Structure formats: structure tokens, C-alpha cells
Amino acid sequence: MASGIRAEVKIDEPADCVVAQASAETSGRVHSVSKSTNPSAPERVTEEFMLEPTTDPDEIDVDADLSSSFSYGSSAIYRFERDLGCGCPCECIEAHDCPVTDVRTTGSALYLTFHAPDMHGLQAVIGELRERYATLDVQRLLRSQRDHTEQNLVFVDRSMLTDRQADVLETAHRMGYFEHPKRANAGDVADELGISGTTLTEHLAAAQTKLLNAILDND
Template sequence: MGSGIRAELKVDADGTCPVTQAAASAGSPTFSVSRSTDPSGSGEITEEFMLEDAALDGAPEVDTELETVFTYGSKTVYRFSRPRGQSCPCDCIEQFDCPVVDVHTRDGLLYLVFHAADMAELQGVITSLREQYSSVDIQRLLRSRGDSADHDLVFVDRGHLTDRQREVLETAHRMGYFERPKGANAGDVADELGISPSTFAEHLSAAQSKLLDAILED
């Protein structure tokens, strides 16, 4: 079996995505999102999505023209076309040769699933998205190890730490505070940082809480 990483990202598309606009208009999630490229080479993308739209009076309000394709009771399939590269998170991901394999919305946010070859490629995708969108969060990572079992990966975003919290962690780690037996106690690390032991404890506790939230979040 091959190796790689399966990633699910949550992106705030900030009103630029017709799918999330439709979900917001209907007050309902969208699902069964699919995309296809014009085989003529025009670069035009056609997208379809299904919406639970029982509360809507007509089509959802979006900034592009929607075509009604099919209706299943309270569910409707809509279709629209757009140029490739028109401020779309899916296009941003696929610039890295990572096809988006699943798209859905929830609470006005876009959830995207794709496969990256390795952590470097994944980091490139996330960095590119964060340059364009205000909020990009990692929901789940799975790594294939070449066997039948998937292994959970946790992507810890160090940007959630303040500069001081990161300095406290780095200094404590460098001085052996987390080793057993300890290479330095709290007072030693606090002296090195030029702060009181109680302030060191506060920064350390806050930083550890953020890291544990990322590691243990379901």
C-alpha cells in the first residue's frame, strides 16, 4: 500500500464560495458536493451540491447563477459553473496536485478532505490557504504507513501559542525541566527567563493546556 496523509480542513471561505453561501441562505448543511472540469480545455469548473432546502422559498441566494438539476422531496441538487482559480479553496489545494475528494459545509464553514504525499506538502497547502482565508483549522489527519492500519496524526499549530508561552516551553525543554530526573526545576527555568516561579507556572500551564486541547480534541 502507498503512504501519505489524509487531511480534513475546515475553512472560512468568507462569502467567496457559492456552496457555503447556499448553505447560509438555507440555514442548512450542504452535502454530496462534486466538481468536474470542462473537457474542452476552457478551464471552467462545474460544481453540483445537494441542499436540504425545505425552509427556502425558491433557490438559495448566492453570487452566481444556480441551475436546479434534481429534487428529492425536501432535498435539491444545484449546479453552477465558474472559472478555475476564482478564489476557491478547492483550487488552492489542487494546485499542489492534491485532488479534493470530499466537500461539505456545516455552520457556514467549508470542510475539505484531500490526500497529501507527506507533511511538507500538507504544510504547503495549509500555508497557501492561510494566506488567502482568515480561518483554516485542521480537523483530522490520518497517515498510511504502508499497512492496513491508519494512524492518527495530530497537527499542532504553534501559532496558537503566544511568543512568551513558546519561549517558556523552549527554555524549559532545553534546560531539561521535562526530563526524569529533572535537569532543572521551576526556579531554575524562571531565573533563566527572568520571571518569578509563579509566572513561569502560569505560562507553562497555559501553553500545556493549548497543546493538550489540540492533541486530545475529538
């Protein structure tokens, strides 16, 4: 059994996603998305999605020519064509050889699920998404183990730490401040950094709080 990583991310109001635009326009929800290519026009992609609107969907203002092809009670299937290589969130992920396995929306929020082969591959995908979309939020990470159990993972964004907080944390870790028994006390670490013990304590507390919030809130 493979040991890849299953990731679910959320992007609020992605400007280049027609599906999220339609969902936001109707304050609705998209349950599923499918894509297909035409052999005679390989540069074009046809997408279909099931939209459950909560407001009148007669006039949906999106960056594409939508057509309704089928209705399921209050939901409807919409179809549109787009150019391949438009740079939408799905293509951004799939450019890293990580196929998107699930697409859904709630209002203007887009949720994408994909599988990365390992943590290095996951970091590459998340890094590019963060550069493109400031509203990116990693919702859930699961690593599939060979013993058929699942391990929860947390993706911690190091940029949440200031440069000084990261320096203090790394120095304390390198000197063995967090080991038991300690190889260095607070005074040793403060001297190494050229700061007071009080300043060291403040930086460590701020850094650890940010990291614990990222870990414990990611449920």
C-alpha cells in the same frame, strides 16, 4: 501502502464558495460536489452539487447563476459555471497537488477532506488556508501506516502561544526540564530566562494548558 495524511477541515462562511453560500441561504446541507471542465473552454469549470434545503430554495442569492437539473425527493442537483482560478477553498488546497476528495456543508459551514503526501505538505496547505480563512478549524487528521493501521494526528497551531510562552517552553525543553530524570530544575530554567520561578511556572502552565486543550479536544 502509502503513508500520506488524510485531513478534514471546516471553514465557516467562506465568502468565495458558491456551494457554501447556497447551503447557508437555505439553512440546508450539501451532500456531494462534482466538477468538470469543457475542452472547448478550459478556463471554465462546471460544478454540480446536491442540496437538501430546509427552507424554500426558489430564490437562492449566490455569486453565480444556479440552475436546477434534477430532483431527488426533497433534495435537488444544482449546477453553475465559474472561472478556473477563482481562489476558492478547493482550488487553494488543490494548488498544493492535494486533490479534494469530499465536499459537504451544513448551513454556512463548509467541510473539505483531502490527502496530503506528508506532514510538510499538510502544513503548507493548512498555513495557506489559515491566511485566507480566519474561521478555519482542523477537524480530523489520520495518518495511514504501512502496517494497515491508522494513527490519529493533531495539528497544533503554534500561534496559539504568545512569544514569551513559546520562548519559556522551548528553553525548558532544550535544558531538559521535561526529561526524567530532569537535567535542569525550575530554578535553572528561570535563571536562564532571567525571570522568577513563579513567572516561569505561570508561563509553563499557560503554554501546557493550551497545547493539551488542542490535543485532547481534537477527537
